[in-house]
Amino acid sequence: MPIIPIQSATVKTTCPYCGVGCGVDATPASATEVTIAGDETHPSNFGRLCVKGSALGETVGLEGRLLAPKLRDRNTGLLTDVSWDDAVGTVASGFARIIAQHGPDAVAFYVSGQLLTEDYYVANKLMKGYIGSANIDTNSRLCMSSSVAGHKRAFGEDLVPMNYEDLELADLVVLVGSNTAWCHPILFQRIVKMKEKRPEMKIVVIDPRYTATCEMADLHLPLKPGTDVRLFNGLLAFLAEHGATDAAFVDAHTHGFDAALAAAGPADLAQTAKDCKIDQHDLMAFYRLFARTERVVTVYSQGVNQSSAGTDKVNAIINCHLLTGRIGKPGMGPFSFTGQPNAMGGREVGGLANTLAAHLEFGDPLHGEIVQTFWNSPAIAQRAGLKAVELFDAIESGRVKAVWIMGTNPVVSLPDSDRLKRALDMCELVVSSDIIEKTDTNAFADVLLPALGWGEKDGTVTNSERRISRQRAFIPAPGKARADWRIICDVARRMGFDGFSFAGPQEIFDEHARLSAYRNDAATGVHRAFNVSGLIGMDRARYDALQPVQWPLFAPDGQGVVRLFEDRRFSHADGRARFIATAPRAPKNAPDEDYPLVLNTGRVRDQWHTMTRTGRSAKLAGHIGESFIDMHPQDALACGVREGELARVASRWGSMVARVQHGGGMPRGSVFVPIHWNDQVASDARVGAVVNPVVDPVSGEPEFKHTPVSIEKFHVTWHGFSLSRSAPDLDMVTHWTRVHGARFVRYEMAGRNRFDASNGDHRDWARTLFRIDDQHADWIEYEDKSAGVYRAAHVIDDRIESCVFISERPDLPARAWLASLFEKDRLDEEDRISLLLGQPMGKGEDTGPTVCSCFGVGRNTICNAIRDKGLKNAAEITSCLKAGGNCGSCVPELKKLIVETEMARLSTV
Structure with missing residues (x-):
């Protein structure tokens, strides 16, 4: 290429x-x-x-990039650069040898929603059609496989019927298990803008936590974790009892209602409210609102999917839309918001272990015959392969002896992740295709293959509304990095397989499009809604010019189908949708005396997955710099921990350490920890080590929202942070987190060593931290021996090189103003005095923690403007400071600051 x-x-x-x-x-x-x-x-x-x-x-910079193929010497652990020919040969011969000795099910691929559709397609083709095993699964298993399973059960195919315009056409938007304001902010802003135009539009949030999304809601239902099925079964019974149904639709276009209603139980509002721990009046308000509003969209995301009952939760929601006939019409329907950029594309091509390709399935020999005939392949997988969690179980037990991991970091993202370390350490051959060299997972790789990243690779992705868009390359491939599709095809050809001689992604997409149409009818094959026959035969120019388009798409240069099921026909053989009986069941591994709290995990606003990309941005690091444990103050008191201090979260599977906070949104008995921090950016903040490995029995999706945990104080003798232009020596630091800065790296630190101020321990320790041997270095320092406070800075030619702040208490000086000193070429006398004081001398120079990352506006700046200028709403803050004027994801926080500032003012009156 x-x-x-x-x-x-x-x-x-x-x-x-x-x-x-x-x-x-x-x-x-x-x-x-x-x-x-x-x-x-x-x-x-x-x-x-x-x-x-x-x-x-x-x-898009090259810091930390994997730029050449590497092989690891298992005896020494050292990596050596090799040629692509050697790397491909090692992978191909290793897989071939293991297949010859142990059979095709002894090897596996673990792929990613970060791959492009073309990459996904050839990986699935190689594993299922040529190696002959279905042992290819994806990290999308961790975020949307429960939705896939629910769609298949209800509709007969993995189909998202909605489009984004329906969010604006709805009169009621129900957000279930979705902090949309932070996780899908552009869609949330579309909803908010429409509500501003039509105030009668209602927003209901169903979530155990009070999140940023709740700031915009008309009603928040803080249900007990794991009771979603009970809530929506109650709604189903309520709708049936009050006649809020579309009987004609149910009779003509569905099956299974009686069984679903029987499983839901009687319409006992009081009992449902008690079971879900929701105020009965609020529950009634929601049920009535749903019953009386025709145009209802129910959005669900990871809070629904990531559960041992995730598939039942999805179907309980869909049941309510089927009963009311609110599906396949403008402004109504169940809507799964996908987590990753190409999770949908992976679903289309068979990237999940329990699907074939092009929405064809295991279990019917005709489906396998269609795919094998089209591929003209030597073999076809006959049964579903191992799903993500069980795949790594099989690696640990030795049943899978070779694994190729592509574009993902399972040692961080999978539950019970310490077990993955053991599994990969025992695995005979571990191959990793990645853009970053040092990740938690790559530490166990025998072969590292440099892949192209965003901006370098070329292909397509499909979003949550079935819209296919192009990712286009605009910068050259760095070093020896190659496209994932090319790496896979090179290995396939080296293994002796035909069918992988593609000249570029356009040819792969064309084959993918042709497979979607191949025998896609009831007469000669299997009819399925997934069909992009309108994109067959694109030459390179047309492929390069492809505009965003939804599927199904039947005509060249035509418009895709905007909304599915408008004809009331579903993908089951009889054309009818299915109600699914969903009996409520408690999550496995309930809290007990040893582990009394329930851990919920999820994202923060400005970071993504394991931070290999977002962690490089100083702008994004400014909002939340380190991991945290959000918990109710009374739970913290019972556990003996305080806000701002470090604590250890432990489960039956593992533990991690983070800082306690009271965000105001946690109910008693629950704690929240974000998923992003890992061993590359923190000493012990990998929450995957703690998470319960139980999975949904239908979808195989792990239970990320309900892990019984205990919390205890993490004892340290001092807290501190450093900013420096080069990485410090952390050998004497017990706990640390690295935070990326514009011209420096910041470390939040804590330790257990005791300082003897009378012997100059602080100075010796700080100089060792920054590797300073020169006794005549320009060293600024301040020490309060009685309070255990120490501050120091190293200056070279009047330019700050590093600084460190230490205290026996966690309440340390602000970081934002210190960061601004690293922008200066020379420190003036006022700057030096400020370093000794631990605060800026100039009024208003400390902007505070970042609230609006888009424009870099800090909390102190916003609060001062609210107070001094009498700002009354978020729009006025935006007009004054720009904050909230781009993506809008900080608007809920702006509203919260208005309230807090006003309360602070009233308390001083």
């Missing part, structure tokens, strides 16, 4: 983060500099980008 030159013009591409699939205008100035803007023509975002998308330009 030819090297792609740097484009001087703007290139339209697609964001690599969440499933919204926003269009991006990228204008590169060099291989590491690019200007980012929203694509105003893209129908998913119409020019808006969230803060993560806006910061993409900060993430």
